[in-house]
Amino acid sequence: MDVRNIVVVGAGQMGSGIAQVCAQSGYHVVLHDINEDIVERGINSIHRLLTRAVEKGRITDIEKDGTLNRLTTSTDIGRAHDADLVIEAVIENLDVKKELFQQLDQVVAAHTILATNTSSLPITEIAAVTNRPGKVIGMHFMNPVPVMKLVEIIRAIQTDEETYLKIESVAKELNKTSVTVNDFPGFVANRILMPMINEAIYTVYEGVASPEDVDTVMKLGMNHPMGPLTLADFIGLDTCLYIMEVLYEGFGDSKYRPCPLLRQYVQAGWYGKKTGKGFYTYT
Template sequence: MSIDRVFVIGAGLMGHGIAQVSAAAGKRVTLSDRTAELADKGKARIGSNLKRQVDKGKLEQSAADEILERISTGEGADGAAGHDIVIEAVFEDESVKRQTWEALTKSADADAIFASNTSSISITGLATATDRAPRFIGLHFFSPVPVMGLIEIIRGLETDDETYDACRTFAEELGKTVIESKDYPGFLVNRMLGPFINEAVFALMESTGTAEDIDTGAKLGLNHPMGPLELSDFIGNDVMLGVMDVLYRGFGDPKFRAAPLLRQMVTAGHLGRKTGRGFYTYDETGKKVE
């Protein structure tokens, strides 16, 4: 089966990006959120992204217009009928996601594929909120979606081959490279990233080195574009703590215990760039303050 009509629910950071790359690949897209205003805001963000590309000479104005014309907006799960795939990018909260999937099960076509962009919640578990575990899958995009070249596809315990193959083709049509993961905590990428960042926080907590030296070590010694502490600030220290807690609970292995300093920083509200303070300090534009 081919995927041509895409329903994206959750028009935030990830959802608007997923809608943008889908429309840029020629798909017809409906972008939905809790309210029509939030969905329109998501579409407006796409408009600004495209305008930046036009201003830089990377995209023709006519192509930008066509991409925007392929995107309509909606409210809630109601408009999901008539789409080949529903991609869910609502808050990373299991009960919110389950409620959303229950509503989508009622409104979407019976043969539509259901895909969650969750970073950490079990695909096999979310599928039980729907009537279609064989057609339920994880499509894990990375931020910023138009820039990052990877999609991690997660097969739930019951995901069938037809669904996997259709999603793989869809991801490739969006110009992304696919990696496939079984449905274990953290999938592949966050399972590697979480302990890496967490170990850097332990090193800082134990005064093995300064934050600057830890990050410089990763950048120049490992050729990473960002150090682990600045990356944690960028992603959100609360999000990284969530990843560690999922790994710790899911595997029951003490090697995944979150660094106490990471938990303490989240408790204090030092979430990183978004709150202006994390391992570093940031101004209101998100720029690091020396």
């Protein structure tokens, strides 16, 4: 069965971005979250981004209206029953995701594929709590979703070939470039990115250089569009710490040990841009 109807669970920044690109690509999309306020914020975010795209001449008013007409909202998980594909984009917590996948497994149709947007957690373990492990897969979008072209498609050990091929096809329909990744901690993107960010934090922690100078080295010396500490603030230092802990626990290798300064900033509530303070101050 072809994928026509998509339910995105989680209406935060990632979930609303995924819902937007799916609707723009012609899919009928339900954006779901646990309460109306969160869903409303997600839809308003999509509306703002589409309006900006019209103003910049990237899309037409007709395309904007068509996208919005293909989007509906929900606070009832039962709406997932008609989905051909569910993409989960909730908090990066394994227990929360496993509980949600158990619930979805009971609600959706037999043919439905369950995909998780996790950036580092084990797909194999999530698949194991369902009665359809062959139809569970990772679909890790990059942030911001409407802009970034990459999708990591992560195969759990149980994922069957038909499921993989359908998700590869969906990624192509979304005008994304997909890479195939096996289920190891951090996959590819975060296994490479997060240790680099962690090492940049160590250079500040050890007094090697200031955050500004570390970022300048990586921007001007390595041609990175954004310095690693600015990027860490943008991602969220709490998220960076969580992913480093997943890597450290998953591999048992000291090279993945989170920098004490990262842990201290998170303990202080300095998560980066979303709290107004991280390695930089935001107003």
